[in-house]
Amino acid sequence: VENCNKLSKMTKEVPEIVEAHRVVGNEYYILKVVMPSMERLEMLMEKFLPLGPVDISIVLSTPVNGKPVEKDILVN
Numbered sequence: 001v002e003n004c005n006k007l008s009k010m011t012k013e014v015p016e017i018v019e020a021h022r023v024v025g026n027e028y029y030i031l032k033v034v035m036p037s038m039e040r041l042e043m044l045m046e047k048f049l050p051l052g053p054v055d056i057s058i059v060l061s062t063p064v065n066g067k068p069v070e071k072d073i074l075v076n
Contacts, residue, residue, distance in 0.1 A: 003051045004028060010051075016044065027055065 004022070007029055011020040019032035035041040045054045 007048065007051050010048065014044065014047075016040070028052075 008020070008022070011017050011029070011031060014033075016033045016035055017031050018034055019030075021030045022028065023030055033041070033044060035044065041056070045056060048054050
């Protein structure tokens with residue numbers, strides 16, 4: 001819990017982090033970042049390593065983005 005609180009605080013202080021989600025599953029947080037270079041991504045990763053393992057995924061494309069949820073799906 002202490003590391004989750006530290007991570008939450010750190011995410012608010014890093015301008016390149018545009019979204020932060022606390023999740024259930026293999027990860028505790030999913031961060032969406034916008035970085036100008038791989039070197040800066042590496043630096044950001046190293047900043048978070050003291051809190052635990054860091055996994056990186058890079059988005060290559062976004063086939064669905066911001067699709068609205070239909071009312072019928074919410075009723076069933």
